[in-house]
Amino acid sequence: MGRKVFGGFSQAVLAVWALLIIAPLIWTLLASFKSNGEIFGDALQLPGELRWDNWARAWERASIGRYLLNTAIVVFFGVAGTMLLSSMAAYVLARFKFPGNRLIYFLFVSGMAFPVFLALVPLFFVVDGLGLLNTHVGLILVYIAYSLPFTVFFLTSFFRGLPDAVAEAAMIDGASYTRTFFQVMLPMAKPAMVSLTIFNVLGQWNQYLLPLVLLPGDKSNWVITQGIADISTIAGYEADWPALFAALSMTVLPVVVAYIVFQRHIQSGLTSGAVK
Amino acid sequence: MRRHGFVAGFLLLPVLLYVVFVISPYVQAFQIALTDWRGVSAGLDFVGLDNFRRMFGNETFWQAIRNHLVLLVAMPLATVSLALLFAYLLNVAGGSRGGTMTGVKGSGFYRVVFFLPQVLAVAVVGVLFKAVYRPDSSGVINGVLVKLGMEPVGWLTDQRLALWSIIAVMVWQAVGFYVVLFSAGMAAIPKDVFEAASLDGAGRTRMFFSITLPLLWDTVQVGWIYLGIAAFDGFALVNVLSMEQGGPDGATTVLATEIYKNAFSYSRFGYASALGVALFFLTLTFAALTMRVTRRERIVY
Numbered sequence: 417m418g419r420k421v422f423g424g425f426s427q428a429v430l431a432v433w434a435l436l437i438i439a440p441l442i443w444t445l446l447a448s449f450k451s452n453g454e455i456f457g458d459a460l461q462l463p464g465e466l467r468w469d470n471w472a473r474a475w476e477r478a479s480i481g482r483y484l485l486n487t488a489i490v491v492f493f494g495v496a497g498t499m500l501l502s503s504m505a506a507y508v509l510a511r512f513k514f515p516g517n518r519l520i521y522f523l524f525v526s527g528m529a530f531p532v533f534l535a536l537v538p539l540f541f542v543v544d545g546l547g548l549l550n551t552h553v554g555l556i557l558v559y560i561a562y563s564l565p566f567t568v569f570f571l572t573s574f575f576r577g578l579p580d581a582v583a584e585a586a587m588i589d590g591a592s593y594t595r596t597f598f599q600v601m602l603p604m605a606k607p608a609m610v611s612l613t614i615f616n617v618l619g620q621w622n623q624y625l626l627p628l629v630l631l632p633g634d635k636s637n638w639v640i641t642q643g644i645a646d647i648s649t650i651a652g653y654e655a656d657w658p659a660l661f662a663a664l665s666m667t668v669l670p671v672v673v674a675y676i677v678f679q680r681h682i683q684s685g686l687t688s689g690a691v692k
Numbered sequence: 693m694r695r696h697g698f699v700a701g702f703l704l705l706p707v708l709l710y711v712v713f714v715i716s717p718y719v720q721a722f723q724i725a726l727t728d729w730r731g732v733s734a735g736l737d738f739v740g741l742d743n744f745r746r747m748f749g750n751e752t753f754w755q756a757i758r759n760h761l762v763l764l765v766a767m768p769l770a771t772v773s774l775a776l777l778f779a780y781l782l783n784v785a786g787g788s789r790g791g792t793m794t795g796v797k798g799s800g801f802y803r804v805v806f807f808l809p810q811v812l813a814v815a816v817v818g819v820l821f822k823a824v825y826r827p828d829s830s831g832v833i834n835g836v837l838v839k840l841g842m843e844p845v846g847w848l849t850d851q852r853l854a855l856w857s858i859i860a861v862m863v864w865q866a867v868g869f870y871v872v873l874f875s876a877g878m879a880a881i882p883k884d885v886f887e888a889a890s891l892d893g894a895g896r897t898r899m900f901f902s903i904t905l906p907l908l909w910d911t912v913q914v915g916w917i918y919l920g921i922a923a924f925d926g927f928a929l930v931n932v933l934s935m936e937q938g939g940p941d942g943a944t945t946v947l948a949t950e951i952y953k954n955a956f957s958y959s960r961f962g963y964a965s966a967l968g969v970a971l972f973f974l975t976l977t978f979a980a981l982t983m984r985v986t987r988r989e990r991i992v993y
Contacts, residue, residue: 422896426781426796433778434805436864440824443832447823456830460839505706508699520707527714531924531975533948534968537961538720542713561713564706593698622813624928625948629956641815645932648819661823667816675811679804682811687873 441668448474448661455657467658474662478650482636483643484667490552490639491620494559498616499609502564506571507597511583521572527565532625540629550633558630559620567612574608575601614678614685621671640667725965743966753967755942756950759855760924763946764978766856768919770863772912775870778806780900782871783878784886803875806868814865818932821861822848825933848935851943858929858944866922870915877911878904917982924975927952947971 447455448470449463474480509521539558540549548554578601586596602609624641631637638646647663650656675682728739747753782799809817824832825847834844847857881904889899905912927948931937937953938945947967955964 423796427798430778430781430796430798430802433774433867434802437805437808437868440820440832444820444823456828458829458835460832460835501706501709504702508702512695512699514696514699520703523707523715524710527710529976529979530718531968531971533925533927533951534721534965534972535714535717536951536968537724537955537965538717539713540955542717542720557709558713561709564710564714568706593695594701597702618811622815624813624815624931625952629952632956641813641928644813644819645815648822648932660819664816664820668812668820671811672808675808676804679807683803683807683872686810686869687876 444661445665448665450658452657470658470662473659478647478659478663480663480666483638483640487639490555493556494620495616497560498563498567499613502567503571506568507575510572510575524565524568543630550631555630563616574605578604611685614682721965721968724962725969727962729961731959731961743963747966752942756945756947759946763923767859767862767923768916771866771919772915774867775874778871779874783875806871809865810869814928815932817865818929822933851940854943877908881907920978
């Protein structure tokens, strides 16, 4: 088989898959400008005009803005808390000898082996018992707790690999343990912190199950995945499909833009977990 | 003393959060699975293994297990095969240029596009494909079929097709991740191995099966375990995409869906926890088995 033929075959295979990825997204974007009639007509027809009022309806009536803001708040505090607490725990577990060290490390790591569905029922009642059901604080704390195993595991192995000399020098210069951690050791862990932050932002932003269980009440508290799934159901009986597609576009577009800007970091951040 | 204070201070909050929200629920789940708890404190009786007996006699449970088995075989197989093919085309198929193996033209672009679905929320992808799969010509796929003069297909309404339609979406979303993962592995294979094979007259297909695949085996194994564990989940997609959350008529239901329904729709918390325990042991068995079966002598290069 000649090189030209093989090259052409490769291009064709790859182009087909690329088309399969992009087509549904472009189609959704186009459908967000269609009228209800056009949506239920021929799927391959372009919209007759750019109907921006679909977007306005999705933003206001379907409160996509509200959902996005809620998600941003929850994910911001969720990831900040995850990174802070994980790095503290991982640092101590990696570099200090004390009774119980191995046990605590094992407890954290074993969390990766359990499916979250096993914990679902008791978790609901624990959160309810603390009065945190239907609150963002409750969801944030749960996000942090369930992000700990992987983040602690990953950071512990990173901190173990850092040289001893730097920390010792800082201590000799009179820095306290806390100061040595925040001003010397944590900055050295930056590459791992960046990867894990991306990993956790995406994981928490896309979470669907936990909000469904822990924020079942008032819609004004909901996050974006709940909102989109709900609009999909509502569109069925209110017959406002254009608003659904506008809402979908609004949700997907910022993620796609962020992805294109940071794609190198995101790819390495997400796959770094698998190549440990 | 200062040292002990520091260690304790740094561990206090993370361990506290972890014990309250992760460890304690997991432990409680095993206890609740042995009760008939329905959410009111008075109605809690220890019923031993009754929930498990009911579970094994329940047709829906077996339906979910059958669906998991289909998922477990089909989804990783399709995802890993496609990802290996794409990664190979992207990294090696361009032939050797100036002594190194190169991918086809535009491989950077393909890599970005293929990975894209990975960053989208599964729930959002589910809503999106609900529209793509619509049963008349207003759905993208059926729109094309009708244009070609064929009958529209009930992708999600046909009992024999629904699970496969959902598997296709899972594969659609997952392939890009494994393309990137396998690409990294392929890039680490020394180029002179390919050159030597090429001098010996090996074709590209032969090179793939004799060099790339064996040297990539560890990574493929990791990928297989990840996908297998994902095959025991499937909640978000089934919940959003399928008819009546697991329908038509249980054709797409998974254990996670049954756990959620039994707990939060019917308040059968004991039974739901028993299903959770079953799911836990299934996942664990799968991971242990895969490790054993796929273990090979590690090739050092």
